[in-house]
Amino acid sequence: MLIFIERVGPLATVQDLGRPGWFDSGVGQAGAADRASLRLANRLVGNPEDHGAIEVLLGGLALRADAHLTVAVTGAPAPATVDGTPVGHASVLELDEGEVLRLGLASTGLRSYVAVRGGIDVAKVLGSRSRDTLSGIGPEPLHAGAQLPIGPPPRTLPTVEFAPQPVPPEVLTVRARPGPRADWFAEPEQLFRGSWVVSVDTDRIGARLDRVDGPPLVRARSRELPAEGVALGSVQVPPSGQPVVFLADHPITGGYPVVAVVLDADVDTVAQARPGQRLRFVPDL
Known part of the structure; x- marks a missing residue:
């Protein structure tokens, strides 16, 4: 078929x-x-x-x-x-x-x-x-x-006919934990204050964020990192201060500090956030 x-x-x-x-x-x-x-x-x-x-x-x-x-x-x-x-x-x-x-x-x-x-x-x-x-x-x-x-049909049969899905809220809540380079920022907790908006510069590699309200992320160290491994959901911060949440096609190494890592369960939420969508990070302690 x-x-x-x-x-x-x-x-x-x-x-x-x-x-x-x-x-x-x-x-x-x-x-x-x-x-x-x-x-x-x-x-x-x-x-x-x-x-x-x-x-x-x-x-x-x-x-x-x-x-x-x-x-x-x-x-x-x-x-x-x-x-x-x-x-x-x-x-x-x-x-x-x-x-x-x-x-x-x-x-x-x-x-x-x-x-x-x-x-x-x-x-x-x-x-x-x-x-x-x-x-x-x-x-x-x-x-x-x-x-x-199309492959051959499996032996299993559909068990439901409809799966209701909730309407997304106006502001998405994304849980995250401190990243391996949080100490590279003067106040890494600023990520969790105020809200962010998904920029037009977003794709399967990552979602870039702009600050809506709240203080900026300011580095405490000016030097650059050597390339190191990065995981799905890493929140990497380039010199511009605009965080990028890495999605499915992210590179496996990066040279910018990772301030936080989004919980695996919430990466799908970020992947569905279109440009203009507001979100806020909350710490998962």
Whole structure:
């Protein structure tokens, strides 16, 4: 079975849960930026949680089925239709041969996930079907005219038809712990005072933040660090003072001090924060 891609919005890539275990070779994990939404989409169609799916930036995707398909759309709530008929978000959808699933532009959030029963069955690279936008490893981003193979359906069956998802608050709360270089800042606790806003300079590599209110982050040391390992969720602060929260395709080393590290459970929240979204950090003690 195949999916035919008829239209792509700003960006659409194939993602799974990534390729761990390659840091010593200079390759990051990549994978879905919002792992919880990918897992949910796979569960809705009865797939194992690590099956490949489509990550869609903001919406704008249209795909056509060449046979009966069971699909689900999760993550950012892009309005969806099947042959022009509106369908539910985070619900089990059935597409017959020739029918087209279209996603409009999401009003909130940043990334939607389209899972298909059987999974997107493109070739694995280093054990994963994920596209790493920093290194260029993995399948190419989708384009109009692309064809995606679907794997055999799993033995498991969908167990729910709809999974309600909460509306995100006006200001996101992100938990973080002090980072390994917090002592490089005069008052590292200033990260947790006031609020920040996601800048337009954000992608799968990281979300750059601008200060909305509160004091700036000021370094106590002027020299630069030698390159050292950085983890998913690291809050790295370049000389500009604008923190960057590292996301799925982050580099595995960096030369700027890491003032804090976002809890793994909250990295998905940052991955869904679109430019203009306000957030505040709270210490996880």
